[in-house]
Amino acid sequence: MSRKIVIDPVTRVEGHGKVTIRMDDDHRVLDTRLHIVEFRGFERFVQGRPMWEAIVLVQRLCGICPVSHHLCAAKAMDVVSGLSSGALTPTGDKMRRLMHYGQVFQSHVLHFFHLASPDLLFGMESDPAHRNIVGVLESFPEIGRRAVLMRKFGQEVIRVTAGKKIHGTGAIPGGINRNLDIATRDRLLSEVDKMLDWAQDALAIARGYVEDHRALVDAFGSFPSNHLSLVRETDGALDLYHGRLRALDAASKPIFDMLDYCDYHKVLVEDVRSWSYMKFPFIRDLGPETGWYRVGPLARMNTASYIDTPMANAAHGALRAFSGGGLNHSTLANHWARMIEVVHCVEEIRDLLHDPDLQGSDLVARGERRLEGIGVIEAPRGNLIHHYRVDEHDQVTYCNLIVSTTHNNEGMNRAVKDVAIKHLSGQARITEGMLNHVEVAIRAYDPCLSCATHALGQMPLQIEIYNANARLVDRAGQCM
Amino acid sequence: MHVIPGNIDQTTARGRKILLIGYGNPGRGDDGLGPALAGAIEPLGLRDVTVEIDYQLTVDHAMLIAAHDVVVFADAMMSLDDAYCLTRVGTEQPATFGSHQVTPGAALQLAGLLFGNVPSGWILAIGGDAFDEVGEGLSPRAHGNLLLATEFLIGWIPALREDADGLGAMTE
Numbered sequence: 111m112s113r114k115i116v117i118d119p120v121t122r123v124e125g126h127g128k129v130t131i132r133m134d135d136d137h138r139v140l141d142t143r144l145h146i147v148e149f150r151g152f153e154r155f156v157q158g159r160p161m162w163e164a165i166v167l168v169q170r171l172c173g174i175c176p177v178s179h180h181l182c183a184a185k186a187m188d189v190v191s192g193l194s195s196g197a198l199t200p201t202g203d204k205m206r207r208l209m210h211y212g213q214v215f216q217s218h219v220l221h222f223f224h225l226a227s228p229d230l231l232f233g234m235e236s237d238p239a240h241r242n243i244v245g246v247l248e249s250f251p252e253i254g255r256r257a258v259l260m261r262k263f264g265q266e267v268i269r270v271t272a273g274k275k276i277h278g279t280g281a282i283p284g285g286i287n288r289n290l291d292i293a294t295r296d297r298l299l300s301e302v303d304k305m306l307d308w309a310q311d312a313l314a315i316a317r318g319y320v321e322d323h324r325a326l327v328d329a330f331g332s333f334p335s336n337h338l339s340l341v342r343e344t345d346g347a348l349d350l351y352h353g354r355l356r357a358l359d360a361a362s363k364p365i366f367d368m369l370d371y372c373d374y375h376k377v378l379v380e381d382v383r384s385w386s387y388m389k390f391p392f393i394r395d396l397g398p399e400t401g402w403y404r405v406g407p408l409a410r411m412n413t414a415s416y417i418d419t420p421m422a423n424a425a426h427g428a429l430r431a432f433s434g435g436g437l438n439h440s441t442l443a444n445h446w447a448r449m450i451e452v453v454h455c456v457e458e459i460r461d462l463l464h465d466p467d468l469q470g471s472d473l474v475a476r477g478e479r480r481l482e483g484i485g486v487i488e489a490p491r492g493n494l495i496h497h498y499r500v501d502e503h504d505q506v507t508y509c510n511l512i513v514s515t516t517h518n519n520e521g522m523n524r525a526v527k528d529v530a531i532k533h534l535s536g537q538a539r540i541t542e543g544m545l546n547h548v549e550v551a552i553r554a555y556d557p558c559l560s561c562a563t564h565a566l567g568q569m570p571l572q573i574e575i576y577n578a579n580a581r582l583v584d585r586a587g588q589c590m
Numbered sequence: 591m592h593v594i595p596g597n598i599d600q601t602t603a604r605g606r607k608i609l610l611i612g613y614g615n616p617g618r619g620d621d622g623l624g625p626a627l628a629g630a631i632e633p634l635g636l637r638d639v640t641v642e643i644d645y646q647l648t649v650d651h652a653m654l655i656a657a658h659d660v661v662v663f664a665d666a667m668m669s670l671d672d673a674y675c676l677t678r679v680g681t682e683q684p685a686t687f688g689s690h691q692v693t694p695g696a697a698l699q700l701a702g703l704l705f706g707n708v709p710s711g712w713i714l715a716i717g718g719d720a721f722d723e724v725g726e727g728l729s730p731r732a733h734g735n736l737l738l739a740t741e742f743l744i745g746w747i748p749a750l751r752e753d754a755d756g757l758g759a760m761t762e
Contacts, residue, residue, distance in 0.1 A: 244696070244700070255705075258652060262653065
């Protein structure tokens with residue numbers, strides 16, 4: 111009897127998604143889909159708001175990476191304010207970078223320790239009652255404590271640069287509204303070496319997992335694809351805050367390189383499919399079949415020529431060597447890449463804290479007012495694009511956002527299918543552990559499927575299995 | 591309002607540090623009730639009261655929770671006939687876990703696991719109606735419920751300071 115399996119919602123990801131897997135009478139996987147079941151509607155929400163308010167408002171897109179939206183919107187409004195993209199004062203640029211590195215650091219730590227590590231430390235098919243962060247804390251309490259303290263450090267960096275831990279107001283059109291006083295700097299500096307040590311330990315865990323499970327990693331959601339990210343304009347180095355767009359094909363050949371991100375709409379197209387609220391972007395010249403691409407930590411490791419902080423650069427070299435010198439296409443290698451970025455962020459934070467420009471007083475730059483602005487940033491989950499039009503009364507009249515998870519939509523769908531075929535096909539009885547393989551593939555991309563309304567009693571965890579007649583034959587679930 | 595004491599060990603220590611965590615997404619209508627309540631309490635500068643406002647409960651709150659004697663989790667609740675509902679909460683082992691899925695009971699458990707202290711816990715659920723639309727602002731009923739819940743909490747905090755249960759100050 112053919113079946114349809116539904117994983118709804120996918121757990122240990124940010125927001126809500128649903129996976130359907132259709133199987134034929136011989137239990138072979140026919141098709142899979144990752145559905146995004148929430149409608150974000152934020153673009154419309156922002157319209158009519160003053161441009162300065164949009165920078166604060168867009169943070170409500172997400173409770174996990176609000177700073178990325180804050181900074182990306184600010185970069186777009188810099189352009190509206192008449193600046194060339196990235197042309198801030200040194201203090202403005204470095205304060206924003208400090209904020210961004212704090213954000214990426216704490217977001218990656220959250221994902222690795224709280225969401226991904228249970229699968230890596232205990233195994234994908236281990237007892238689900240223990241395969242969670244509480245299980246990790248019980249078995250590895252020091253790792254759990256470090257995770258909380260690392261998050262706290264990152265959030266403190268955000269608080270002192272953005273003004274608040276959430277919904278900060280630090281970035282404003284044309285710059286920043288504060289600098290960093292010496293006492294705060296010294297307080298952060300007193301912890302930064304410890305953070306770097308712990309980041310190195312986390313990197314060793316992630317790298318060790320990939321190296322020790324090479325056969326699994328090479329076969330798990332591994333498929334050739336294009337990769338896209340910002341890279342530094344001058345030399346192609348990893349740059350999470352600002353740069354130009356680079357897209358490489360699966361063989362590492364440039365599709366475009368050093369493209370001004372204000373021209374993103376000339377090279378990227380957003381496809382729409384009836385079964386998902388989330389669009390499917392692709393590279394215009396290649397078309398939807400071959401033009402889809404992946405973004406995020408692994409994509410950045412693939413596109414970056416090098417990393418300009420020594421420890422992260424050494425780790426980047428090790429990943430490259432592990433991948434035979436070419437691009438790495440393994441979904442699970444994202445964890446390794448993510449921890450390289452954690453190391454990079456602490457190195458950047460440490461270097462910035464020693465930079466006297468953070469105590470500068472020239473905070474804002476201005477130019478000739480424009481009616482349109484585009485900002486692009488490398489958010490924790492990958493490339494993030496904000497595009498606004500603003501009228502002469504400073505009101506937003508148009509907003510288009512392409513978030514990292516949207517860029518990765520096709521890649522995640524392909525990863526789900528690959529894993530489902532390899533781990534579910536031919537199985538008459540589908541176990542929780544098998545289904546968790548599918549979730550592990552999605553989770554590796556750290557998708558933010560949009561922030562959830564989470565009022566009490568609103569967190570169902572449900573897996574449903576249907577037969578060919580669309581009749582529910584099994585269910586496992588609970589209300590969180 | 592409803593007061594539902596849970597099956598939790600009673601404690602009698604004095605001079606308690608109280609933590610109020612108001613959480614929810616103010617960009618989702620009545621889901622912002624928790625932050626709105628915390629936002630109403632914070633400017634009062636009440637003695638022994640720490641106010642934390644966040645999008646959601648996360649593992650990170652464990653450290654802050656463990657540093658207090660009493661914690662009040664303020665959140666919006668759907669399908670609540672009363673204006674608000676106060677419930678005791680103890681530690682709980684979640685069957686699954688995510689950054690959006692840390693329940694008050696799990697947060698208490700994490701506080702104990704990671705930092706060695708489990709304070710007395712209360713959930714102050716405030717009734718709301720409008721959760722689906724993206725947009726700021728509370729519905730009229732949620733706004734009224736917020737005023738009632740705020741008034742209740744302000745009146746209850748002195749009792750909580752003296753006694754983690756604070757039940758002596760309550761009337762149905």
